[in-house]
Amino acid sequence: MDEEERDEGSSVPGVVAAGQTPDQLVSRAIAPVKKEFLRPPPVRSAAPDDDVSIPNENKTSVLAKEKKSKRQLKRERRQGQKSARNLCPEIARTGDVSSCPYKDKCRFSHDLEGFKAQKPSDLEGQCPFVKSGVSCPYGLACRFSSTHEGGVPSGVRNGPKNSSEVNGLSKEVQKLLWKNKMTFSKADAKLKSVGLLGSSKSIRNDLENKEGVGTGSNKCDHSDDSGSCVVTSDSGSKLDCPAEVMKDDDNDIYGKSESDELCPLKRRKTEENCGPDEAQNEENRGPKESKNEGVTEKIVERRCTESEADAIVPETDLSLKHHSREKKLIDFRGKLYLAPLTTVGNLPFRRVCKELGADVTCGEMAMCTNLLQGQASEWALLRRHSSEDFFGVQICGAYPDTVARTVELIEQECTVDFIDINMGCPIDIVVNKGAGSALLTKPTRMKSIVEVASGTVDKPITIKVRTAYFEGKNRIDSLIEDIGSWGASAVTIHGRSRQQRYSKLADWDYVYQCARKAPTTLPVVGNGDVFSFVDWNNHRTECPELATDMIARGALVKPWIFTEIKEQRHWDISSGERLNILKDFVNFGLEHWGSDTKGVETTRRFLLEWLSYTCRYIPVGLLDVVPQRLNWRPPSYYGRDELETLMASDSAADWIRISEMLLGKVPDDFRFAPKHKSNAYDRAENG
Known part of the structure; x- marks a missing residue:
């Protein structure tokens, strides 16, 4: 961010x-x-030193949380685990101190009386789990535990928390990812067929040589005093050169990421996006069965190497797979599409939007490298609720092999209707890794990513782009006729460039131009500034070729926008x-x-x-x-x-x-x- x-x-x-x-x-x-x-x-008083309180003064800075290092946070978490407020989950569920199977080796507190003494008072209302018809998995730790008294009400069944959610990563697969022993037979077979399976460094160098700098009419000026490359845009402003942007090897699959320095087995599920059960000590939990059905392939505990590629190709008969252009098209036309939204587009928010009329939902953007490392916090972004009947996940990666292996893993472990590849994210930390909107300067790599992803899985592959990387140098209209032949089932165009970020209004005239230029087999979704049913109707009238509009910030400000569009009214x-x-x-x-x-x-x-x-x-x-x-x-x-x-x-x-x-x-x-x-x-x- x-x-x-x-x-x-x-x-x-x-x-x-x-x-x-x-x-x-x-x-x-x-x-x-x-x-x-x-x-x-x-x-205001005439005295200049008077302290005058201004209505609605932003007090965010006063409430800002002190920054702490990762090491300090980790130390505090370990110290807090033994405090009375962190009662062992098994004891909390049963109320019996002797119920924990780990006894003295348990990393959580067994001080039941101490926990009761410091526990905050219960909240008003009823336990959400009991209300939904299952027994509460938190027992005494639940902030509605007083509603548990008298036992489980009649008709309430015992069952796991989040039974209506799917797309959890199985423990066996996560361990293979931690140990870097996962086999990706379909992805590697496809990568080999297009000549992209080999040394990561050599493949990357080949891609860089083919693509070049790709700045279009913008000129590189290496006369900068700092010695770094800058770009002079058509407007004369100094910009970061894409060639310099792509040089950063840190944290991507070809360089050594910061997390690689730690033993993968020491990575714990402690991120805020994980469910509470997922954040518990892994040693205190047994193997977890995957909730997804239909996964029958045996997992081989080894990573594919170049020498094994020949043995893998015959196992996957690519001639029997549908050509990417023959895949079933996704019917986006006329549907209300909730955009993938960072942080705020979480599963509870998507459930709210579904109740208010959203037709299509998509999970928050997940980084391919983190998914392939088995990070629980990243896999939590792929969770799906049963109410999401038309659901996709969005991933972001910089290179074909990373994306291909990620989509194969998602198809194996998750239940989704489509997989969206983000090629428009403007955030610096993403762009500096060569992903997101940085790919707009690398059309050859864009093509390779879409081709190998669509050729690896049967799920439809969609992409999300911006108009261009630099303002005034629009690239997407020159690629729109080819994107469908690469294997994309749909493309979403955000009507702003990366340089523009979110300033000024979206350029819908340019989105219309791209939609009219796209082949009939490629649905085009517009995105940007849709905030009422009037905006929605205008886009339908101005450009019937558009399949639909993606709604993003408009849904954050007023999620009932979906109701307004369906009922064609301004809801006061x-x-x-x-x-x-x-x-x-x-x-x-x-x-x-x-x-x-x-x-x-x-x-x-x-x-x-x-x-x-x-x-x-x-x-x-x-x-x-x-x-x-x-x-x-x-x-x-x-x-x-x-x-x-x-x-x-x-x-x-x-x-x-x-x-x-x-x-x-x-x-x-x-x-x-x-x-x-x-x-x-x-x-x-x-x-």
């Missing part, structure tokens, strides 16, 4: 909006809020209805991340991340001009009731107040700073 700081106040002071017509405000991208709802300008949703949507998210989050203290605080953290977007919504009844546009900055205003005013605040302190209405009081040492620190309107990280 970008580290650009959020502006000190996202709202425009009320005095700015006073005395101007709605049209004048709209021309300045200021939301035309009705005068009766505008806040008066803050009254009340604050109470919005609160009910947040309640649904909290319930889904407690089912996904757990109902113990850790699960509650994880749910709270993701709720706060989401609230950092929902505060941008301006109720329909407060506007002089409808509908709201995504780039409008609201003046400081009052809502129609106290809750609506609270929901309009861009203060992190007020977001925390909303979370306390749903999840109880925050811990005394609680701190929060949004993960997406970019400007709320011009450089948001999703969309």
Whole structure:
């Protein structure tokens, strides 16, 4: 993610909006809020040293969490495991101190009385697991344990947590990935058939030599004082040269990643995206059976080498596979497509959007290198809920062999309808590895990645791109006729370049141009700034060739956009209805991340991340001009009731107040700073 700081106040002071017509405000991208709802300008004392409190002042920096090193965090986790608040999960479930099979060797606390003494008070409401008809797996640790009294209600079955979720990585496969002994027969056979199976370094050098710098009309200027290569764009601005961008070998499959320095067996499931059960000590858990059915291939505990490639090719008869262009097309036409959204597009959020009308959902972007290392936090991004009837996963990789092996692994371990390859991510940490939008400067590598991925698996392969890497040098329109022949089943075009990031509005005219130029067999999905059913209808009218629109930031700000599109209306949703949507998210989050203290605080953290977007919504009844546009900055205003005013605040302190209405009081040492620190309107990280 970008580290650009959020502006000190996202709202425009009320005095700015006073005395101007709605049209004048709209021309300045200021939301035309009705005068009766505008806040008066803050009254300042004549004394320059007076401390004046400004309404809606952004207090995010005050609540920022202190940065700690990975080593320090690891040490604190180990120390905390033995504290009374981290009760052994088995003892918590049974209430019996002698029930733990590991006895003194257990890394968790067995102090049952100490745990009860320090446990926070229970939350209001009913345990989400008991409510859904299963016994709670957290027992005494559940923050709703008082609702467990009297035993399990009649009709409630015993069963595992998250029984409605699939795409978990089996323990056997994870160990093979940790030990680098996984065999990828289909991927390696395809790579060999196209001449890309061999020494990683040699293959990479061949690709680099074929591709060149690929800057188009931009010129490299090596006269920079620092000695580094820079690019002069058509507008005369200095930009990073793609050749320099691609030089970074760190953290990709051809260089030694930071995590490679540690024993893979020491990597634990401790990331916040994992479920609570997955974050437990691996030594205290037995082998876990994969929940996915139909996986009957025997896993060979060795990695394919060049000398074994000849033996593998006959095992996979490529002549019997469908040609990539003969694969079944995905029917995206007219469907409401929720974009893969970093951090906020988690499984509970997708469940909320499904209930509000989304047709197609896609998991958060996962890095291929991390998936191939068996990292539990990355595999958690591929989880799928049973309500997601049309579901895809999105992956990001820099080289054909990484992507091909990842898609084979996903097809084997997961139940998905399609696999999307991200070739448009603008984030520096991704681009510097040669992935994401960096691939837009490497069309030869783009082709190789799509060809080997689609030739390896039977699942449809889609790609997501931007208009170009550099502004003013559009590449995708020159490739759109070929993308289908590479094997892609659909392409999503975000109407911005990588250089543009999220500034300015999306260039839909260019998206239309690409859609009209694409072959009829290649569905084109548009993306960028869809924020109402009016936007949706306009794109359908202007370009019937578009299959559908992908909805990203619009769904973050108002997830009921799917309902608005299906019902063709502007929903003047009340604050109470919005609160009910947040309640649904909290319930889904407690089912996904757990109902113990850790699960509650994880749910709270993701709720706060989401609230950092929902505060941008301006109720329909407060506007002089409808509908709201995504780039409008609201003046400081009052809502129609106290809750609506609270929901309009861009203060992190007020977001925390909303979370306390749903999840109880925050811990005394609680701190929060949004993960997406970019400007709320011009450089948001999703969309």
